[in-house]
Amino acid sequence: MQDLYQNLNQMISFRHAVTHDPIPLDFHQHQDHYEIYFFLTGDVHYFIEKQVYPLQYGDLLIMHSNELHRPNFQSKKQRYENVVIHFNPAVLKGFSSPQFNLLDCFNNRVFGEQNRMRLTPQQIDDIMKIYERMETHSRAQALPGSEILYVSAFIELLVFINRTFQNQGKQEEQVMIPDKLSSLFTYIDENLDQDLSLEVLEHVVFMNRSYLCRLFKKHTGSTIHEHILFKRIAKAKQLLREGSTVTDTCQLAGFNDYSNFIRTFKKAVGLPPRQYQTQQRRV
Known part of the structure; x- marks a missing residue:
């Protein structure tokens, strides 16, 4: 206390x-x-x-x-x-x-x-x-x-x-997300370690990529790329807390380029992955 x-x-x-x-x-x-x-x-x-x-x-x-x-x-x-x-x-x-x-x-x-x-x-x-x-x-x-x-x-x-x-209790959610975007969110969450390029995603939701990007921006205020990036960072943090190696974390969170993963993680979290993992073990 x-x-x-x-x-x-x-x-x-x-x-x-x-x-x-x-x-x-x-x-x-x-x-x-x-x-x-x-x-x-x-x-x-x-x-x-x-x-x-x-x-x-x-x-x-x-x-x-x-x-x-x-x-x-x-x-x-x-x-x-x-x-x-x-x-x-x-x-x-x-x-x-x-x-x-x-x-x-x-x-x-x-x-x-x-x-x-x-x-x-x-x-x-x-x-x-x-x-x-x-x-x-x-x-x-x-x-x-x-x-x-x-x-x-x-x-x-x-x-x-x-x-x-x-x-x-459970209130009726005033969800403003179209069904196509709900399906997109679910697919992204379940496939963070896979290819999530616009070419792939437009076939997942059967929607032209330009319209998909505009729809996503309208309802979230951000881009699909930014959303995927932060989801992958969140996944990486979870894996590191659970004891995964930095190399395995890079792959499992969908970062195929190791040096890019280190750089992106440090920019988003403020610490490189290994230092973040060490810090979490002390908590």
Whole structure:
């Protein structure tokens, strides 16, 4: 517990942001951290794995570290406001009880599904009060006990989120992805070690490659190449954590050129594969 308070900002980061010209973001994951995303204003469709969620005021998104995601801004020069919390799930050891697991809503659901919770006006009011307390305590770290109140508010937030998740059940997903793209996502996930060139993919979904690329860009805000690249990086990270050699990882994740794999992995992760694997063994 002492380590938690000494490294509080690294373990639980809180950010309330407002911008009038949001910068497009690439597909990304958060290594070893989970994300809680609360949407306030903007014109955003949020892509998570194979789902696209058109967001409205008060929508809550939850993502664990392996779920690929990105916001797709529908218009420029818009006001974009959200609250985002990234946290290391290790901080919750000792806070959950046998009857209530604070990570349940992150871990005990189908991968890439049920990421969004649509809150009632009362729930939005309740969660905003928790966020306000977290923001107040994060700014008052010099005051005795502020760090304890900050963590306490965060635990209250997780209890709120899990109760909401459990009570609402599986909502009807507002999926905006055409069936052709859903089939494409599935094929890519299942064939990362194979040839995923546009020539191959257009035959998989029986669609002209130019139209396929435009359709993909429209619904995800990114390119097929970028999506495949980040999927392969995510696969490589998983293989390295599981003990695969760097050479085998290169092949199994679909990188046929070893030097390109090393360079691409380091650019995306910040560490070369072998160093990343060594770091993970220490965790």
